[in-house]
Amino acid sequence: MSSNNNNESTDKFASKDIQNKLLQLSEENILLKNTVKTMQDQVDKIKREQVIYLQNVSHQLVAPLNAMKWHIENLTAGRIKTSDRIQKVLRSLYSQATIAVHLAKNFALMSNLEADITLSAQREPLELVDLKRLMVNLADDFQPLGWEKRVHIVVDDYPLSDSPPVLAIKNLISQVFSNIIENAVKYSTPDTEIDIFGQYNPNDDTVSVNVANYGIPLPTEEIGRVFERGYRSENAKNVYPAGTGFGLYIADKIIAIHEGKITAHSDKGGLTIFQVKLSVKGLQGKTIQRDAKDSSNRR
Numbered sequence: 016m017s018s019n020n021n022n023e024s025t026d027k028f029a030s031k032d033i034q035n036k037l038l039q040l041s042e043e044n045i046l047l048k049n050t051v052k053t054m055q056d057q058v059d060k061i062k063r064e065q066v067i068y069l070q071n072v073s074h075q076l077v078a079p080l081n082a083m084k085w086h087i088e089n090l091t092a093g094r095i096k097t098s099d100r101i102q103k104v105l106r107s108l109y110s111q112a113t114i115a116v117h118l119a120k121n122f123a124l125m126s127n128l129e130a131d132i133t134l135s136a137q138r139e140p141l142e143l144v145d146l147k148r149l150m151v152n153l154a155d156d157f158q159p160l161g162w163e164k165r166v167h168i169v170v171d172d173y174p175l176s177d178s179p180p181v182l183a184i185k186n187l188i189s190q191v192f193s194n195i196i197e198n199a200v201k202y203s204t205p206d207t208e209i210d211i212f213g214q215y216n217p218n219d220d221t222v223s224v225n226v227a228n229y230g231i232p233l234p235t236e237e238i239g240r241v242f243e244r245g246y247r248s249e250n251a252k253n254v255y256p257a258g259t260g261f262g263l264y265i266a267d268k269i270i271a272i273h274e275g276k277i278t279a280h281s282d283k284g285g286l287t288i289f290q291v292k293l294s295v296k297g298l299q300g301k302t303i304q305r306d307a308k309d310s311s312n313r314r
């Protein structure tokens with residue numbers, strides 16, 4: 016064989032090798048382009064969701080603020096004469112303010128929780144929280160929302176009053192129960208009762224609190240979805256068209272940070288129960304803790 020022939024076959028191999036490499040590179044290029052495209056689609060989706068969320072929250076905030084403005088205008092212009100009517104307007108003012116504060120808190124939490132999902136990353140310390148007292152305060156806050164539907168919120172004194180306080184970030188836990196109680200009021204049938212009850216469980220040193228209401232059905236196949244970000248059932252949309260579907264998602268995230276448990280139960284008769292279980296001392300030493308004396312008298 017001549018050396019010329021040898022060179023030719025080596026060249027052929029080299030060019031085949033280059034061709035294979037080029038083919039591989041172009042396949043990798045396509046894969047990379049697809050990955051970039053998927054990532055870009057995800058970023059666009061998140062941006063769209065953020066815009067929708069912002070629009071939704073500001074739209075929802077405008078409604079109670081406008082109602083409050085309108086009531087104040089009527090009061091200051093002396094258009095409301097009888098003391099009965101004045102009482103009614105003041106009650107409505109109170110419940111509209113409750114809705115606005117509640118929405119603003121959820122809004123702030125939403126951005127915090129998306130970024131910081133650990134206990135120590137939260138800006139507030141742990142403190143001893145008396146769940147019975149918290150429930151009574153929240154029931155007072157949300158009762159005006161139920162007046163129009165004649166829905167009454169009742170907190171059972173016993174056995175919750177015998178429970179020890181739990182170590183938790185009070186503002187966050189308060190928002191969890193606010194979201195659950197607000198739902199119970201919104202989705203209750205008129206002329207029913209919301210029952211809040213709880214107990215200490217000595218076996219695992221936890222306290223459970225339940226919020227039970229009668230209202231729109233929550234079928235078992237939907238229970239798993241209610242903690243998803245943005246999920247709202249068709250029933251919920253019919254009863255209460257405005258809503259972000261973020262309330263229980265936020266509640267679930269906060270309870271996860273506290274290493275607790277949040278569950279939902281329902282029956283075919285329209286009874287829905289949300290249960291939150293928190294450890295009494297489970298979080299001790301896991302992050303900074305406020306002195307018990309500091310927090311005992313604050314709401």
Ligand SMILES: Nc1ncnc2c1ncn2[C@@H]1O[C@H](COP(=O)(O)OP(=O)(O)OP(=O)(O)O)[C@@H](O)[C@H]1O
Pocket residue numbers: 194198199202228230231232233241242246247248249251252257258259260261262263264287
């Ligand atoms: N007490 C309840 N009874 C029946 N269904 C409920 C109850 N609480 C929650 N749900 C269902 O869970 C869904 C999610 O609740 P979530 O609080 O996250 O959102 P939302 O109440 O629809 O909106 P938002 O809290 O922003 O006002 C509701 O839309 C509803 O379908």
Ligand SMILES: [Mg+2]
Pocket residue numbers: 194197198262263
């Ligand atoms: Mg809600």
